[in-house]
Amino acid sequence: MMFRMIMRRLGIGVVTLWVVSLLMFAGTEILPGDVAEIMLGQEATPESLAALRGKLGLDKPAALRYLEWLGDMATFDLGLSLAGHSGTGGGGATIEVLIGARLQNTLLLSSIVAAISVPLSVTLGLLAAMFPTSLYDRTVTFTTLCLVAVPEFFIATMLVLILAVQLQWLPSIATMTDFESVWDMLRSLSLPILTLCFVLLAQMSRMTRAAVLNVMSSPYIEMAILKGVPRRRIILRHALFNAIGPIVNIIALNLAYLVSGVVIVEVIFAFPGLAKLMVDGVQVRDMPLVQACGMIFCATYVVLILISDIASIVSNPRLRHPK
């Protein structure tokens, strides 16, 4: 039963990926200019443009280029980056080369941030739900609301100004190079980690609090209260398990954001990650590169949402046995 559900969802996931690739291809085609124009820039002449286009295969019709890409993709060949391709001595920078190290960087940063922010925010949220309207709850609510309201580039810039430029405690950029130890790596990543934790903490703890309080107002909890069960026990034994569905969902969405949406943080800390690569790819109209990044992001969403759905089903017997 569970197995069939997972297979069906994965099937839908593949279809989603295909639709997304079609949309992204259309998107890059609609944008004015192509990679040849952008690489030659102000120095472009009609002849050199034609020569470069021929070299990159851009003279073929759009539909054919898409089908070729799709064929390569089916055999797990991500292809050559157009931008890195020309004049590279017959070698050509493959997409794997461009993406490889950045994917590792992005995954490393996301997992550290997740490892810190998920337990912390769930705990903060649960505590706030346990003692609603207490001074603690108000403090958490006020602080997290403030953090949610401030854009991340502002948080990041302020952290750099105070901790890196004024106090000189931490490095202002995180270029992911030459680590002598784990400590060294954490130190160089500390400012991006801090910034992202602030951003995620707020949303996840707010959602945890809301989900738990929502369950707290259901009839069986009222029954438990009337029976005289202590509040802490109600929340940890009864309410939390029923609130896991929404909490896991919001965590999944936040983790997917960490993989694909942290462009601003990557730019401010000169962090070589995937999100900035995709933006660069769009700027130079490098279709295979954009597609490859897009596929990774889309797959991340599909897998994370699938995991969160499985988690809600496992935690909720009613979903396990649909009528």
Add this chain to the structure above:
Amino acid sequence: MNGFDHKEGYQASEVRRMKAQYESGGLSRRQFLQGLMATGLALGTATAIVTGSRDVRAETPKRGGRVRFASSGHGPTDTLDPQLFTDGIAYTRGRTHLNNLVQFNDDLSVRPELAESWEVNSNATEFVFHLRKGVTWHDGKDFTADDVVYTMNRHMGDESISKAKTLVAMVSEWKKIDQHTVKASLSSPNSDLLPTLATFHFKIVQDGCDDIPGYFNKVIGTGPYTCEEFSPGVRSIGKRNPNYWREGPWLDELELFAITDPVARVNAVASGEVELASTIDTKAFKQIDDAEGVSIFSTKSGQYVDIVMMLDRHPGNNPDLVQAVKLLQNRKRLVRSVFKGHGAYGNDHPIGEAYADHCESLEQTELDIDRAKFHVNKSGISEVELMASEGIPNGMEFALLFQSEARKAGLSVDVKKVPHDGYWGNIWMNTPMHLSNWNMRPTAYVMMELAYAPHAPWNESQWKNERMGVLLEQVRAETDPGRREDMFCEMQGLIRAEAGTALPVHLNYIDAISDSVKGMPRVPLAMLGGCEWPEFIWLEA
């Protein structure tokens, strides 16, 4: 504050500025002394200040250390292939791993590099280069005439994708005479071939490199540093080439990358994270001044920003409107406020003071609202649309300043801000009025041939002037200095009066460097002294 205090403040700040410039090699001892006396100091005081300052030109380089350079941009288009170099980080990588035939001095004259000496015939149609012997590539192979011929042929023919091929279009053949001699035969004279060959795109690559798999992923050069790592949009690493064919380089290792966010770049250089950072925003000068151990490195250059009015369509086809736009440039305020003094007045032609062939005798166009109003009325045009982009240096401030001056003359300017990606393909030379910017070129001839010759593909305002074409043709073959000067003056005057470009300012290159970095060159062609620094700088502890 009284007037006396004010003057004292001015004098003190001028002395500080000049001292910093002298100590970073930007002023000679003589220029420094004259500058000090020009601020009103007595000879004795001025001499004392000069003696109390460090004369870097007399310092000896030290070996060792590692330098990190943060450029302003990089991405998936990063390449180590010289024919496709586009930006400062690529030029810098070229100088790190490769060599030219000839090399620029700070005053844009050339000195030998891989070519030890050369002979030019009297009408500049035959160039014979004698190559240096005993130079080896990073992989141990000998450098020979084959490499030079192969490199130069990549810039020739219809199949070539080189960005610089128009500059050498008059060369009909590169021929190997013997292992260490190469001859270039030209179909028409070009007395500027040597400076052209000293530019970024003519770095020498290995014979047959297009067929060596992965050659440009980790380029093999003859240059001062070997390429240890290159990942586009991430970074590149150079290690000292122990077998380099001349003295230097001084550093053990170089790391080149970019911090695209301007604020983050300033923070990185201010906090000592990197030793060199390019393209510092005028708004960040104060932060650099306040930071310990970091200074602004400003190099006078001929690069410029301009407003293009395409003469083949409305409104540029109205000569009165073109006149009015030129008269509405507030050059003083642009240089003083927008570029904070790091620039020079433009005179509506591209040949600024940084060029050897700058014409001194032309009258400077000034802001003149009354005359502009007359021309606006006569043109019958009261509204124009101007395309602007953040990608043009201080482009928005430039456009808005023009807008406010134009309003005073009854011309309403609708400034349209457009994204910079695709700007050169879609906006530039496609819309009636737009901003543009040009880097400095090695000679006045190359600059004008590229951007103002009647047949030039990048003649941005579509200004087709026959006399200009004739003069360019003649000056290329002219060797008499006096007659060359007259011709250059006439051309600058023609562009100033008639071309559809309002060119109010020449910009310095403004970068920031750590005070520990010594030996910076000052070639005015690109950021950080023409991107020539990797071979020459050293670290002072």
